[in-house]
Amino acid sequence: MRAETASLGWETCQAETVADATDQWLLDTEVSYRSANISHARHFSYGMLLNFDKAVDEMHLSEAGNRTQLLDLAAGTTWLTDLLAQRGASCVALDMAAAKYVGLESADVFMKKHLTYYERVLGDMNKLPFRDNSFDIVLSHSAIHHSPNIRDALSQVRAVLRPGGSLFLVNEPTLSLSGLFDAPITGEEQVRGENPTSLFGYLLALRRAGFSSIRMYFPPGLSHRLDTLAETNRLGDPRGKGQKVKYFFIGRILPLWNRSPVFRYIIRRYLFWPYAFVVGQFVIIKASKSARQAA
Numbered sequence: 001m002r003a004e005t006a007s008l009g010w011e012t013c014q015a016e017t018v019a020d021a022t023d024q025w026l027l028d029t030e031v032s033y034r035s036a037n038i039s040h041a042r043h044f045s046y047g048m049l050l051n052f053d054k055a056v057d058e059m060h061l062s063e064a065g066n067r068t069q070l071l072d073l074a075a076g077t078t079w080l081t082d083l084l085a086q087r088g089a090s091c092v093a094l095d096m097a098a099a100k101y102v103g104l105e106s107a108d109v110f111m112k113k114h115l116t117y118y119e120r121v122l123g124d125m126n127k128l129p130f131r132d133n134s135f136d137i138v139l140s141h142s143a144i145h146h147s148p149n150i151r152d153a154l155s156q157v158r159a160v161l162r163p164g165g166s167l168f169l170v171n172e173p174t175l176s177l178s179g180l181f182d183a184p185i186t187g188e189e190q191v192r193g194e195n196p197t198s199l200f201g202y203l204l205a206l207r208r209a210g211f212s213s214i215r216m217y218f219p220p221g222l223s224h225r226l227d228t229l230a231e232t233n234r235l236g237d238p239r240g241k242g243q244k245v246k247y248f249f250i251g252r253i254l255p256l257w258n259r260s261p262v263f264r265y266i267i268r269r270y271l272f273w274p275y276a277f278v279v280g281q282f283v284i285i286k287a288s289k290s291a292r293q294a295a
């Protein structure tokens, strides 16, 4: 019931965005993410796509002898499932939303245009309808933070992964210290069922769900952001005091530090953790199921 509410909420929130949508609009999703990075919104999306590209590199899809069985968890319109299918993965897209331009029905447009094929499953990521040991890779792109119980959802993901298989959490937002000073999430964000946890919360939940090897990557989207913030210093309107401080830090202080090669190195090597903790960040985490573990 809770999950249905979340999904209905998502469809309701998207209704206005997709009211004038066309098939071409859908097909342009990747183009609009990639094309420009001048305004904040686009800049932000471009960074997310860089993070996705990094995760795809780490999936080594072209090296796999047999076709990689990949589950795209809460796949939305399936635009990323389609990109993965184009790279040769044998994909299944799962989401609670079916409606065209929001959910799984959108896949018809991608498949027709790109001559791809992937299965679609209308279902709940909190009750995965798959046999144990079914997938080599599970991708959660901006998705698992919609689960009301992330640890439970991760346990189910681990069960459906084959021994040696990996989960990629990509562009999952983290709760941060500065967020504590912001107004509580209300309205659309609440309806959509946003339920992010801290970076530590994700790592702990992965451990508790039984994942054995957990690796975090420095997000290329953040690197890009640091490199371009001085020129594209438009971060939107702060929601509260916390965001004001955060915007000052990432809009003014970090770009200054970033000019020095020594600081650039330090930021990338050591500051991700404190950065994610204080400011919040989209994470890229790879977590694997031990090759010796069955379900």
Ligand SMILES: C[S@@+](CC[C@H](N)C(=O)[O-])C[C@H]1O[C@@H](n2cnc3c(N)ncnc32)[C@H](O)[C@@H]1O
Residues within 6 Å of the ligand: 003, 004, 006, 007, 010, 011, 073, 074, 075, 076, 077, 078, 079, 080, 094, 095, 096, 097, 102, 103, 123, 124, 125, 126, 140, 141, 142, 143, 146, 147, 193
């Ligand atoms: C932010 S969107 C991400 C969609 C897609 N992964 C992407 O990156 O474009 C979140 C998605 O989660 C789906 N969702 C929310 N709760 C869900 C649940 N319990 N089971 C399956 N899907 C769910 C929504 O329908 C929505 O498509």
